[in-house]
Amino acid sequence: MSIITLLTDFGNQDSYVGVMKGVIAQIAPTAILIDLTHAIPPQDILAARFNLLNSYRYFPDGTVHLVVVDPGVGTERRAIAIQLDQGYLVAPDNGVLSGVLEDLGNFKAVTLENRQYWRTPQASHTFHGRDIFAPVAAHLANGVALEQLGPPLPPDDLTPLPLPPWRRSQTGITGTLQYIDHFGNLVTNIPGHQHPPAPWAVILNQHSIPGKLTYGEVEPGTLLSLVGSHGWVEIAVNGGSAAQQLQAQVGDEVRLVVSSE
Amino acid sequence: MSIITLLTDFGNQDSYVGVMKGVIAQIAPTAILIDLTHAIPPQDILAARFNLLNSYRYFPDGTVHLVVVDPGVGTERRAIAIQLDQGYLVAPDNGVLSGVLEDLGNFKAVTLENRQYWRTPQASHTFHGRDIFAPVAAHLANGVALEQLGPPLPPDDLTPLPLPPWRRSQTGITGTLQYIDHFGNLVTNIPGHQHPPAPWAVILNQHSIPGKLTYGEVEPGTLLSLVGSHGWVEIAVNGGSAAQQLQAQVGDEVRLVVSSE
Amino acid sequence: MSIITLLTDFGNQDSYVGVMKGVIAQIAPTAILIDLTHAIPPQDILAARFNLLNSYRYFPDGTVHLVVVDPGVGTERRAIAIQLDQGYLVAPDNGVLSGVLEDLGNFKAVTLENRQYWRTPQASHTFHGRDIFAPVAAHLANGVALEQLGPPLPPDDLTPLPLPPWRRSQTGITGTLQYIDHFGNLVTNIPGHQHPPAPWAVILNQHSIPGKLTYGEVEPGTLLSLVGSHGWVEIAVNGGSAAQQLQAQVGDEVRLVVSSE
Numbered sequence: 001m002s003i004i005t006l007l008t009d010f011g012n013q014d015s016y017v018g019v020m021k022g023v024i025a026q027i028a029p030t031a032i033l034i035d036l037t038h039a040i041p042p043q044d045i046l047a048a049r050f051n052l053l054n055s056y057r058y059f060p061d062g063t064v065h066l067v068v069v070d071p072g073v074g075t076e077r078r079a080i081a082i083q084l085d086q087g088y089l090v091a092p093d094n095g096v097l098s099g100v101l102e103d104l105g106n107f108k109a110v111t112l113e114n115r116q117y118w119r120t121p122q123a124s125h126t127f128h129g130r131d132i133f134a135p136v137a138a139h140l141a142n143g144v145a146l147e148q149l150g151p152p153l154p155p156d157d158l159t160p161l162p163l164p165p166w167r168r169s170q171t172g173i174t175g176t177l178q179y180i181d182h183f184g185n186l187v188t189n190i191p192g193h194q195h196p197p198a199p200w201a202v203i204l205n206q207h208s209i210p211g212k213l214t215y216g217e218v219e220p221g222t223l224l225s226l227v228g229s230h231g232w233v234e235i236a237v238n239g240g241s242a243a244q245q246l247q248a249q250v251g252d253e254v255r256l257v258v259s260s261e
Numbered sequence: 262m263s264i265i266t267l268l269t270d271f272g273n274q275d276s277y278v279g280v281m282k283g284v285i286a287q288i289a290p291t292a293i294l295i296d297l298t299h300a301i302p303p304q305d306i307l308a309a310r311f312n313l314l315n316s317y318r319y320f321p322d323g324t325v326h327l328v329v330v331d332p333g334v335g336t337e338r339r340a341i342a343i344q345l346d347q348g349y350l351v352a353p354d355n356g357v358l359s360g361v362l363e364d365l366g367n368f369k370a371v372t373l374e375n376r377q378y379w380r381t382p383q384a385s386h387t388f389h390g391r392d393i394f395a396p397v398a399a400h401l402a403n404g405v406a407l408e409q410l411g412p413p414l415p416p417d418d419l420t421p422l423p424l425p426p427w428r429r430s431q432t433g434i435t436g437t438l439q440y441i442d443h444f445g446n447l448v449t450n451i452p453g454h455q456h457p458p459a460p461w462a463v464i465l466n467q468h469s470i471p472g473k474l475t476y477g478e479v480e481p482g483t484l485l486s487l488v489g490s491h492g493w494v495e496i497a498v499n500g501g502s503a504a505q506q507l508q509a510q511v512g513d514e515v516r517l518v519v520s521s522e
Numbered sequence: 523m524s525i526i527t528l529l530t531d532f533g534n535q536d537s538y539v540g541v542m543k544g545v546i547a548q549i550a551p552t553a554i555l556i557d558l559t560h561a562i563p564p565q566d567i568l569a570a571r572f573n574l575l576n577s578y579r580y581f582p583d584g585t586v587h588l589v590v591v592d593p594g595v596g597t598e599r600r601a602i603a604i605q606l607d608q609g610y611l612v613a614p615d616n617g618v619l620s621g622v623l624e625d626l627g628n629f630k631a632v633t634l635e636n637r638q639y640w641r642t643p644q645a646s647h648t649f650h651g652r653d654i655f656a657p658v659a660a661h662l663a664n665g666v667a668l669e670q671l672g673p674p675l676p677p678d679d680l681t682p683l684p685l686p687p688w689r690r691s692q693t694g695i696t697g698t699l700q701y702i703d704h705f706g707n708l709v710t711n712i713p714g715h716q717h718p719p720a721p722w723a724v725i726l727n728q729h730s731i732p733g734k735l736t737y738g739e740v741e742p743g744t745l746l747s748l749v750g751s752h753g754w755v756e757i758a759v760n761g762g763s764a765a766q767q768l769q770a771q772v773g774d775e776v777r778l779v780v781s782s783e
Binding site for chain 3: 262264266268273293295296297298299300312313315316319320321324442443444474475476477478487489490500502
């Protein structure tokens with residue numbers, strides 16, 4: 001019994017996701033389909049990368065993660081599949097997998113050139129999710145070997161996604177906001193285990209936001225910093241939206257400092 | 262073959278729900294997962310209570326209902342599981358289950374203190390859905406007995422959710438709006454079987470809205486009152502949104518009266 | 523192992539869809555449930571028709587497609603089931619199935635009058651999705667024969683959905699916008715195989731939009747026409763929203779012409 005997860009920017013308005021599931025069901029009728037999310041902002045590779053990176057480790061070994069955020073569909077960008085110790089990734093080669101691949105290091109990649117595993121030998125110009133990625137994910141769930149899907153791709157040839165790294169400075173750690181979630185929590189790119197000994201704070205747009213362990217340590221409506229469940233330093237409001245309160249955006253600079261308080 | 266339903270305020274934007282499903286799939290790979298909704302407004306216990314109350318009776322016996330609307334995560338609020346004749350409930354102890362429990366009366370409760378059934382012995386401070394509630398729901402679906410999950414909790418110790426009751430007066434029944442759905446239907450807290458003999462009407466914000474059996478009895482665009490499919494008296498517009506037309510909000514007072522018409 | 527797809531205007535806010543799935547699980551516990559979409563605008567039969575028409579052919583034979591966009595619920599409108607060579611359709615008789623039925627031609631129809639296959643012999647006045655359509659879909663997935671569900675309905679008695687057809691003129695083909703998707707792509711009602719030999723263009727609101735094969739052939743932010751993955755001529759923006767850029771609406775007239783360029 002295999003699991004296929006789906007992560008796209010197709011939204012929930014149209015039946016594009018349903019169509020991909022129908023295609024999968026034709027090839028791998030017993031596969032279990034689990035949505036990660038389909039509400040990635042259109043063409044937002046960075047947001048898709050974040051959601052995949054923070055989800056993959058919670059799934060059983062052998063899971064196939066299917067990612068279709070594909071601004072380059074119909075161009076020369078490659079379609080790829082990756083084999084990890086834990087399972088498989090299927091996606092366009094646009095950097096969307098880079099978070100997981102940096103996390104793990106050890107993997108094999110192929111380009112999806114073997115049309116035998118496409119839905120039909122001729123793919124459309126605009127919906128490779130339906131015509132290439134979903135069928136390939138279904139075949140992997142069925143036990144088809146990675147090597148059958150196409151020629152190997154050296155890991156160094158994968159398209160990178162250049163991201164500004166966090167860095168240490170004399171006054172602490174400088175990073176950026178990498179994601180804003182549905183609750184308005186502002187997720188930085190600073191790993192939680194990097195925060196200095198307490199007391200600490202995060203500085204964003206001239207606000208100094210004290211580091212805590214959990215929401216309930218501050219009054220409702222109050223800002224706090226904490227290490228989120230995904231393992232990143234984040235800024236939140238107890239019972240509210242930090243994104244609204246701070247008018248912050250992905251890419252904003254943050255500084256993690258030892259707090260005088 | 263067990264069913265687990267999921268009801269949260271996590272939204273459909275992020276992969277938090279997907280992560281919970283991955284955790285469940287690791288423990289109970291054959292469980293069938295059914296979403297009730299994940300679009301509960303953030304921290305809105307009342308809306309979650311309403312949706313659970315009006316859904317649980319349509320599921321097969323043995324279904325596990327997993328509810329994560331959890332403003333108190335990381336505080337001292339308890340995590341609980343409930344055994345009903347019909348199945349199980351797993352949730353934070355914040356009143357979100359109170360509708361079902363008042364409905365049924367007969368149940369057993371435990372606090373989720375046995376860390377053997379958590380995802381790991383140490384839970385995060387902010388995502389008990391992933392670390393405690395989802396794994397416990399999966400273990401219940403696998404047949405683990407309620408008593409193994411933690412010490413019993415006397416029903417009277419459960420956290421109540423104080424709701425204004427409907428009440429009879431000389432001129433009819435006074436209640437409040439308890440929920441507004443996606444169609445803009447305004448659902449009162451007055452049980453449908455309480456409406457007076459026809460003709461009847463509901464008064465809201467000085468509008469007197471005539472009681473009918475179904476939408477089609479009035480012209481398109483016209484207000485009507487009726488007993489909704491959930492069994493509550495509601496106010497609707499045929500082919501439109503009563504919420505928009507009346508600018509009403511949850512908590513607004515309504516009166517159910519014998520109509521002169 | 524049967525598949526049931528679900529297509530409604532119930533939205534993702536409430537648990538109405540979850541309730542239908544619970545009802546199905548009581549009758550057909552091993553059926554696989556796949557959402558097409560639940561974000562059809564309330565009562566928008568045309569949008570539901572479009573999504574069903576462009577999805578059904580990607581599902582395995584025997585799939586049951588359950589469609590509940592039902593402005594006439596509680597009136598005299600019929601509830602129907604259809605048997606195709608490929609599977610089944612279950613819906614209110616309001617034209618929502620007309621796209622598929624015109625596509626296929628060959629089918630059998632019945633009205634859902636046999637209350638033995640309803641959830642209970644007495645249906646609510648407002649939620650036939652729960653009380654009639656979902657249970658009937660589940661029984662079909664279980665192998666109940668179409669004829670058992672109620673008396674046959676001659677195809678010519680089905681309620682039509684009058685749609686303006688595309689037509690040839692001396693200067694090309696005139697059609698209308700039939701759907702706008704989540705990406706802001708404007709889908710016309712002109713079949714893709716009708717476009718003239720290249721170069722061609724689509725004219726909408728005095729813009730002449732050049733015909734291409736795929737998004738990547740124009741600069742980011744630029745308008746193009748192409749044959750979409752569903753097979754219709756559509757207007758798009760590479761990496762953007764044509765709906766926003768052109769302020770276009772469903773029903774707007776378009777003209778497909780031989781381009782001078």
